[in-house]
Amino acid sequence: MISISQVTKRYGRQAVVDDVSLELGGCGITSIIGPNGAGKSTLLSMVARLLPLDGGTITIDGLDVRTTPGSVLATKVAVLRQDNHLAARLTVQDLVSFGRYPYSKGRLTSVDRDAIARAIGYLDLEPFVDRFLDELSGGQRQRAFIAMVLAQDTDYVLLDEPLNNLDLRHAVDIMKLLRAAADDTGKRIVLVMHDINFASVYSDEIVAMRDGRVVLHGPSSEVMQSEVLGLIYDLPIDVREVDGERIGYYYR
Amino acid sequence: MPTDTLTLSRPASVLAYTRRPGVRLGILAVLAVASVVVFLTVDIVGSWDFAVPFRARKVYAMVLVAFAIGVSTVLFQTITDNRILTPSIMGFDSLYLLIQTLVVFVFGASALATVDEQVKWVVEVALMVTFSTLLFRWIFAGAKRSIYLLVLVGIVFGTLFRSLSSMMQRMLDPASFAVLQDAFFASFNAVDEQLMLMSAIAILLVSLVGMRMMRVFDVIGLGESHAIGLGVNHRRVVTVMLVLIAILVSVSTALVGPITFFGLIVSNLAYALLGTSRHAFVLPATVLLGVICLVGGQFILEHVFALDTALSVVIEFAGGILFIVLLLKRGVR
Amino acid sequence: MLSTFIGVSDVSPLSLLEGGPDGKAAQLLVVSRLPRTLALVLTGVAMSIVGLIMQMLVRNKFVEPSTTGTAESAALGLLVVTIFAPTLPLFGKMVVAAIFALAGTGLFLLILRRIPVRSIVLVPLVGIMLGGVIGAVTTFFAYRLDLLQTLGTWLTGDFSGILRGRYELLWLALAMTVIAWIAADRFTVVGLGQEFTTNLGLRYGRVLALGLTIVAVVTAIVVVTAGVIPFLGLIVPNIVSIAMGDNVRRSIPWVAVLGAGFVLACDIVGRLLRFPYEIPLGIVVGVVGSVLFLYLLLRRPSRAH
Numbered sequence: 001m002i003s004i005s006q007v008t009k010r011y012g013r014q015a016v017v018d019d020v021s022l023e024l025g026g027c028g029i030t031s032i033i034g035p036n037g038a039g040k041s042t043l044l045s046m047v048a049r050l051l052p053l054d055g056g057t058i059t060i061d062g063l064d065v066r067t068t069p070g071s072v073l074a075t076k077v078a079v080l081r082q083d084n085h086l087a088a089r090l091t092v093q094d095l096v097s098f099g100r101y102p103y104s105k106g107r108l109t110s111v112d113r114d115a116i117a118r119a120i121g122y123l124d125l126e127p128f129v130d131r132f133l134d135e136l137s138g139g140q141r142q143r144a145f146i147a148m149v150l151a152q153d154t155d156y157v158l159l160d161e162p163l164n165n166l167d168l169r170h171a172v173d174i175m176k177l178l179r180a181a182a183d184d185t186g187k188r189i190v191l192v193m194h195d196i197n198f199a200s201v202y203s204d205e206i207v208a209m210r211d212g213r214v215v216l217h218g219p220s221s222e223v224m225q226s227e228v229l230g231l232i233y234d235l236p237i238d239v240r241e242v243d244g245e246r247i248g249y250y251y252r
Numbered sequence: 253m254p255t256d257t258l259t260l261s262r263p264a265s266v267l268a269y270t271r272r273p274g275v276r277l278g279i280l281a282v283l284a285v286a287s288v289v290v291f292l293t294v295d296i297v298g299s300w301d302f303a304v305p306f307r308a309r310k311v312y313a314m315v316l317v318a319f320a321i322g323v324s325t326v327l328f329q330t331i332t333d334n335r336i337l338t339p340s341i342m343g344f345d346s347l348y349l350l351i352q353t354l355v356v357f358v359f360g361a362s363a364l365a366t367v368d369e370q371v372k373w374v375v376e377v378a379l380m381v382t383f384s385t386l387l388f389r390w391i392f393a394g395a396k397r398s399i400y401l402l403v404l405v406g407i408v409f410g411t412l413f414r415s416l417s418s419m420m421q422r423m424l425d426p427a428s429f430a431v432l433q434d435a436f437f438a439s440f441n442a443v444d445e446q447l448m449l450m451s452a453i454a455i456l457l458v459s460l461v462g463m464r465m466m467r468v469f470d471v472i473g474l475g476e477s478h479a480i481g482l483g484v485n486h487r488r489v490v491t492v493m494l495v496l497i498a499i500l501v502s503v504s505t506a507l508v509g510p511i512t513f514f515g516l517i518v519s520n521l522a523y524a525l526l527g528t529s530r531h532a533f534v535l536p537a538t539v540l541l542g543v544i545c546l547v548g549g550q551f552i553l554e555h556v557f558a559l560d561t562a563l564s565v566v567i568e569f570a571g572g573i574l575f576i577v578l579l580l581k582r583g584v585r
Numbered sequence: 586m587l588s589t590f591i592g593v594s595d596v597s598p599l600s601l602l603e604g605g606p607d608g609k610a611a612q613l614l615v616v617s618r619l620p621r622t623l624a625l626v627l628t629g630v631a632m633s634i635v636g637l638i639m640q641m642l643v644r645n646k647f648v649e650p651s652t653t654g655t656a657e658s659a660a661l662g663l664l665v666v667t668i669f670a671p672t673l674p675l676f677g678k679m680v681v682a683a684i685f686a687l688a689g690t691g692l693f694l695l696i697l698r699r700i701p702v703r704s705i706v707l708v709p710l711v712g713i714m715l716g717g718v719i720g721a722v723t724t725f726f727a728y729r730l731d732l733l734q735t736l737g738t739w740l741t742g743d744f745s746g747i748l749r750g751r752y753e754l755l756w757l758a759l760a761m762t763v764i765a766w767i768a769a770d771r772f773t774v775v776g777l778g779q780e781f782t783t784n785l786g787l788r789y790g791r792v793l794a795l796g797l798t799i800v801a802v803v804t805a806i807v808v809v810t811a812g813v814i815p816f817l818g819l820i821v822p823n824i825v826s827i828a829m830g831d832n833v834r835r836s837i838p839w840v841a842v843l844g845a846g847f848v849l850a851c852d853i854v855g856r857l858l859r860f861p862y863e864i865p866l867g868i869v870v871g872v873v874g875s876v877l878f879l880y881l882l883l884r885r886p887s888r889a890h
Binding site for chain 2: 647696699700704706707709710711713714715717718720721722724725728741815816858862864865868869871872875876878879882883
């Protein structure tokens with residue numbers, strides 16, 4: 001479990017994440033939703049120890065993210081942020097191989113090679129292994145980064161807006177993949193999501209945030225309610241059931 | 253560079269490439285050795301016993317400089333995750349000149365005359381390590397700044413450091429000024445023996461540390477959040493790299509003074525020629541390219557154009573143009 | 586014009602006092618001190634306003650002759666004259682230097698057209714690099730012909746050699762500056778682009794040429810008489826703009842006064858720091874100017890592109 005307890009992050013006087021307590025990763029996919037500035041990405045970054053906490057504690061399976069060595073945490077939790085532009089020219093194979101760094105420190109064993117091959121296969125990247133990242137389309141590149149994170153073989157995977165800049169088809173592909181990864185390998189995946197309907201259809205649980213606080217955390221059907229969403233987004237959102245999925249309608 | 257899709261061999265290590273950077277590295281090594289041999293032996297008038305050792309000393313200095321500038325540039329570009337910034341563009345070598353001036357300014361030439369040259373050098377390098385790390389942390393702290401802004405800030409810092417040191421130089425008494433003049437206007441033709449020895453030792457130490465970190469460098473090249481995610485103590489590794497860079501910049505600046513664009517040229521050549529970002533290949537390739545450029549360039553200038561020490565000017569000219577091209581290309585992307 | 590004299594009367598008595606101890610006051614005053622002070626004031630005014638013009642023409646706050654290759658081109662021109670026609674009078678040298686400065690600035694504008702992204706800091710960056718390349722060419726020839734030391738004096742603004750008969754060209758720079766003042770509004774319009782300018786019934790090319798000529802001539806004059814003074818034309822207009830906004834007509838007098846005052850102050854500092862020796866103005870302005878430039882650059886926390 002990822003236990004977040006009374007966590008606060010301030011920029012200047014403004015608390016971006018304000019005294020948040022939360023248990024994440026109890027189920028396959030958890031999505032964090034909320035408007036811009038709600039503190040979603042900040043919270044995720046703190047869990048991934050990419051940002052220092054200003055207060056509170058975060059533990060992952062009992063390991064405090066502040067005190068546990070980074071190399072140990074890297075075998076527990078993998079993270080992917082939004083900005084994945086690299087100056088270095090890497091092939092897909094190279095990038096995915098980096099996912100094994102926490103285990104191999106760069107000297108690959110046969111176990112590592114298997115894990116890399118599996119991750120590449122899982123994301124259907126075999127045709128592109130020797131291609132450079134800057135020669136790939138946005139969807140392919142995003143898949144390569146996700147393959148790296150999967151090759152890291154951690155129980156927990158944190159993804160910050162994995163659908164950013166993807167067209168509809170690629171977005172659906174990625175979400176299906178993540179769902180399958182959660183179901184097949186028992187990974188616990190935490191996502192920061194902008195699209196409430198993707199969150200609704202693919203997540204087990206949803207965390208709704210606003211102004212640095214958690215408004216509601218529960219099964220996705222519980223959070224996907226007109227009153228809840230309306231409160232979070234300051235926008236009338238009509239939630240309807242379509243083929244058994246709860247879909248928010250807010251376009252007019 | 254076109255993609256070579258025919259090779260099917262399975263990669264064996266973290267960053268194996270199908271484009272055989274090893275072969276290219278070998279070719280570079282041969283070229284570097286060839287240019288050294290040619291430089292040492294061609295056109296000798298009179299006694300070989302005199303000419304070869306005399307030229308060997310020059311080559312020795314050039315190899316040291318090629319190593320120092322090449323490696324420091326690549327490491328710096330790895331930390332900053334881009335291929336335009338270099339330590340000298342960010343004003344680091346001007347900072348070293350300022351520190352040299354500052355040491356003379358504070359302690360005075362007469363006091364320094366009694367101090368061992370090595371002690372003075374160590375003090376200067378230590379100051380350089382401290383100040384350059386502080387400067388780097390300050391400029392790169394907090395929110396991500398636009399790359400253009402960073403470069404411009406670096407260049408203006410360079411101007412500031414140079415103006416400050418010339419201001420201090422004018423405030424020195426003539427004797428101290430003479431000491432400094434000697435330090436500043438070194439060239440490949442007249443490099444101090446002791447300085448070369450210390451530089452060689454420094455470079456050896458840097459290599460020993462660097463060799464063990466090759467793979468960590470690769471991870472740092474992925475950027476801060478990936479590196480942390482993969483369990484690397486980003487801050488600590490970057491600090492070590494900054495120390496290495498500061499030492500190398502001190503070495504090259506003490507040996508031949510600032511050469512702003514040399515690092516930019518050789519590192520970008522190395523990336524382009526190898527088609528890999530793996531440090532185990534890029535670092536040696538940069539050094540070899542540096543040797544080829546310096547030794548070969550010097551040879552061509554001396555024997556074809558009959559000029560002697562204008563090499564750095566030619567490098568600044570070509571490097572400046574390359575820099576503008578890189579900047580404009582970046583804008584297109 | 587009025588403001589220029591305010592600048593003088595405000596500050597020059599001070600600088601006169603600095604020179605005082607020598608005793609032979611009166612003669613010294615006429616032959617050396619007065620020309621020097623006048624030269625400083627004229628340079629400060631002219632360079633600051635030239636910087637302002639460039640900023641209007643290019644519509645970028647960070648350009649001025651030393652960040653666009655103009656000053657370096659002028660130095661190259663000066664080197665060419667010194668090599669091929671060393672006997673040419675000062676005025677002739679200035680003309681050649683001005684032609685080179687004009688060509689260099691033109692080249693800069695051409696490169697600028699090819700920049701797809703108009704990042705505010707990329708523009709001066711390209712200019713400084715262009716200046717570096719031109720500087721490398723100059724150094725190369727100066728080196729071959731053993732003129733490096735002479736080149737050094739052109740590249741470091743120094744007023745210690747200014748005597749009567751050696752600074753009068755600067756009056757021409759002042760004249761240019763006055764023209765610039767009169768035409769100020771047109772430069773603002775030209776900065777808004779070709780279509781906009783034509784729309785308002787102005788000849789784009791002609792106004793641009795006028796502006797560039799003023800910039801080139803003034804830069805050449807300053808380089809020929811004293812040497813390059815880095816960042817002067819950049820800081821002064823920017824400080825005025827921070828203090829009182831961007832109404833050019835209103836700010837020009839202030840730019841002139843502040844430019845003169847700034848140069849005089851730096852000169853006094855340069856003379857006091859290591860009395861009785863002195864530190865060239867270009868170096869003092871280099872230190873103060875780059876600190877202020879850095880402040881201007883880093884003032885706003887962060888701005889992506």
